[in-house]
Amino acid sequence: MNSTQSNAIAHVETTGIEVLSNVFYITNSLLDESLPSTTSQESHDALESMDWFQKGLFAYRRKRFDDAIHYFNKAYDIQPNNAQCQYYIGNCYYRKKDFISSVYHYEKAISLKPNYTEAMNNMGVTFDADSRFNQAIEFFNKAIEINLNYANAWYNLGNTYVHNRKLDKAIDAYQSCVKLDAFHGRAWYALGNTFQNSQHFENAISAYKKVISLYPNHYKAMMKMGLAQYKNEDYNGAVETYNHASSIEQKNAKPHYQLGQTFEKMNQEEKAIFAYNQAIELNEKHTKSYNCLGAICETKNQLNKATHFYRQAAYWGDVSAKQWGLEHGYHWI
Numbered sequence: 001m002n003s004t005q006s007n008a009i010a011h012v013e014t015t016g017i018e019v020l021s022n023v024f025y026i027t028n029s030l031l032d033e034s035l036p037s038t039t040s041q042e043s044h045d046a047l048e049s050m051d052w053f054q055k056g057l058f059a060y061r062r063k064r065f066d067d068a069i070h071y072f073n074k075a076y077d078i079q080p081n082n083a084q085c086q087y088y089i090g091n092c093y094y095r096k097k098d099f100i101s102s103v104y105h106y107e108k109a110i111s112l113k114p115n116y117t118e119a120m121n122n123m124g125v126t127f128d129a130d131s132r133f134n135q136a137i138e139f140f141n142k143a144i145e146i147n148l149n150y151a152n153a154w155y156n157l158g159n160t161y162v163h164n165r166k167l168d169k170a171i172d173a174y175q176s177c178v179k180l181d182a183f184h185g186r187a188w189y190a191l192g193n194t195f196q197n198s199q200h201f202e203n204a205i206s207a208y209k210k211v212i213s214l215y216p217n218h219y220k221a222m223m224k225m226g227l228a229q230y231k232n233e234d235y236n237g238a239v240e241t242y243n244h245a246s247s248i249e250q251k252n253a254k255p256h257y258q259l260g261q262t263f264e265k266m267n268q269e270e271k272a273i274f275a276y277n278q279a280i281e282l283n284e285k286h287t288k289s290y291n292c293l294g295a296i297c298e299t300k301n302q303l304n305k306a307t308h309f310y311r312q313a314a315y316w317g318d319v320s321a322k323q324w325g326l327e328h329g330y331h332w333i
Helices: 040-061 065-078 083-095 099-112 117-129 133-146 151-163 167-180 185-197 201-214 219-231 235-248 254-265 269-282 287-299 303-315 319-327
Strands: none
Touching: 040 065, 040 083, 065 083, 083 099, 083 117, 099 117, 117 133, 117 151, 133 151, 151 167, 151 185, 167 185, 185 201, 185 219, 201 219, 219 235, 219 254, 235 254, 254 269, 254 287, 269 287, 287 303, 287 319, 303 319
């Protein structure tokens, strides 16, 4: 796997449009502004500043952000024209969720280096995290205007459009990203999620397949692809995908539950029952599987069995099962 691929992927829970893909790149640019000058004093200052800067990087990478801020400030005091010091101080404050301070230091970095696209990108990330979407979009676009090939800025722009519920624009941004970087797994995954939420299931499946081609054991992409196939009424494809997902996370009940749902759509009741029971074996608290088994038994007039399954669901806290019990004369706590 090449270095582009290794940094590309993130697993993001995608239960709704608000959280489709909210992991951003905070770009860490290379040290390229603190090289020694020709005069001996400037050379000494540059080397001392670089020493503090390297200490700051060491602390930053170990998530000691307060120490990192101290070291970067020391470096900046010696070389007040070094935009990277302000940039990394901004990164530290972002990690501390102090967005006001983060923006302040990114602005200082840009004032020192007007075409500092990484700082503009991170300004956008910070504004998005603070739900200031229009400002986030403004800064991502500024970075892209300077560097049209800035794949991560396109990706982050897509994320902000998703959070701002502008899915068509998000799709355009993600597609621009993957055109520039075909190995950008996060963008492919986010693109699949956005297509799925736009009811474009074929396109979603294609995007998830791209993620899986890059990362064959990407469980969440498989589960999302299975759902897209299910919604697209490709039940055989969904079964194959869910089986693959279950082989990756063998102790996870969810693929078996989804298999049960799919087999019910295919009118393969026995296979559905088997799948739900497998889910329960893996997770005795899987209330959805108990409820589905109860519903199957109820349609077959097997009320004793149905009651057993609903009671199990109620025992583990399922409200709908408790309501069923009340309607049938049971008072399950």
